[in-house]
Amino acid sequence: MAVLVLNTGSSSVKYQLIEDGVRLAAGKLEGVDGLDDLLAGLARDHPVPVAIGHRVVHGGDRFRDPVLVDAEVIAAIEELEPLAPLHNPINLHGIRRCQAVFPGVPQVAVFDTAFHQSLPPEAYTYAVPGDWRVRRYGFHGTSCAAAVRQAATLGHEGNLIVLHLGNGASATAVERGRSVDTSMGLTPLEGLVMGTRCGDIDPGMPGYLARVRGLDPQAVEDALSHDSGLKALAGTHDLREVHSELALAVYCRGIRKYVGAYYALLGRVDAIVFTGGVGENSPEVRARSLSGLERLGIVVDAARNEAGDRVISPPGAEVGVLVLPADEEAEIARQTMALLSGAAHPGPDAG
Template sequence: MLTLVLNSGSSSVKFALLDPRSSEVRLSGLIERLGSDAASATLKTGGEKKQVTLKDGTYASAFGLIAGELDALNVRQEVQAVGHRVVHGGEKFSGSVLLTPEVMAALRECIPLAPLHNPPNIAGIEAAQLAFPNLPQVGVFDTAFHQTMPPVAYRYAVPESWYTQHGVRRYGFHGTSHQYVAQEAARMLGKPLEDLNLVTAHLGNGCSATAVRGGHSVDSSMGFTPLEGLVMGTRSGDVDPGLHDFMARQAGLTLTQIMTALNKESGLLGVSGLTNDMRELEAASARGHERAALALDLFIYRLAKTVAALSVPLGRLDALVFTGGIGENSELVRARTLGHLGLLGFKLDEHANQRAVRGQGGLITIPGSTPALVVNTNEELMIARETMRLVALNP
């Protein structure tokens, strides 16, 4: 009962073949530089890695390569379905769906909400449907998990017509990761998910935090786009909207230049002037680099402030979950974040926190504390599980 999980980007395809029941990964890979003559793939199977050059840089060639690898491993007949990561489903999709012609038409209507992400997602789906015409294909949306947010959480205080005519509202992202780690946190805590109020913090180059009540998202830090919210690797997070007009008048920047700066030249990179890599920033800060130290301080302070704010819709906070590349590996970020959150009852277990790196998760607080824990996210597995759930419901 294998599932092929695909994440199609503008110049890359990330994929994994796995068993959603056992979590075993049989094949995985990354195909890069699509759209160019230098397209290539890195494939991993059975603990071995190999590099392959594509005959051309098309999606068709990429999925032909994947199909060939399935044949080489003699597993194509075991593949039951294909699951696709789709960035934006707008208000149209509150859960995963079978990718019918009607759904594909609705996805195209969502392109204005995610003009950089949805077109390659759609192109990848269409290529996969041609490569695997006999398999059911399922779309799993980054935004779907957050469709349970109430209007008080997702509406902006802007003219009504902006929302009704243009869909301007808070959507939230990283939903697949937040959903997965909430489920895993409940399992690790030994409590029913429906009885838990959690804040999940997905921290990587992109960062978001979500209030999860009874397994459902009720608020999240990202908004209309992934730019809102926390300080990130190269994204600014929250800024005053008036900044756009100010920089246009004072610095003569165009709207495109301002948005490029906020998305690609800000965040940890912009403040530190060094890098968006948290490991390098921690090392530079330890050496006394003042801007690296400030970038760390900003990142941690804004994270702690957001966790506290997301406790409001929960009423009580049963646990804080750290995940993502930074959340799973930076003991410093976790320790200092909890240090800001004593008012919520967090008390760090220093030894447990130091152990929770490089794939090791678990509780990082002492007995009697509000629990904080590290959960390793697995978006591919969550997509595979959602895919097989949909297929089982639609035999």
């Protein structure tokens, strides 16, 4: 009963073959050119999986749950490509190659935006002309779902603030298991400062740059996506190599602002969850991001933080502070099997 999970990105492919919670195979392939060889090797060396789960970045407002892939779903993912031009096409490439190598094996699409379909209208609506037909979607949903599930096992089932900090970064306010606000918006640019993405900026900046610098919209969008964030502030997108005090201050200050805002929105917070590569591995970022919030009941135990414990708040703290692994592949496998067992919605949302 093995499930193959494929996370096909623009520059790499992460995969896991999971059977009853045990990883039979796992790894990361740089580039997608070797995908056929990877799949052929898995088919040769392991039992044929009962299902294949795929991470698909953008499901728009059509997909609230994982879905079995068929012609209709493929067409819908293609239609959503303008919202994720770097991701949805390559996600589809992974689906199609698996269909060729494993014909007849059910393919399941798990959407990164699905967890945030519970956002209320006041959270996803932008105050812009309605005929633009834009809204907040949010991302890192699979990671958030995994964090919520893991936090529950540690006794934190109430209101959470999930901080997914990696090369991409986001904050999500979770009320009793449901996303009620999230920092990323129509695209993954909005919100926290990231490795190469700007995070929140004045929306008038692109127009200003067009008038004053003569930059075209595509050049501005490319720069905000690929040459901004930590890369712009410190010359590198890898936080492990960032030595600029200003860059770290900007990065952590933005996280602290979102924690405060989401605390106010939720009214009560049971735990703050750090996840993602930076969230899991940087004690300095965790400490600096929550510094000064003691009056809100948010305290980081320095020894536990440096040791990398799963719980880094002191015993009896009003607000738990957790460090949890971003095991997206395990979450995709779980959602894939839930769908096949009939525990999830089978198709696109009619709305």
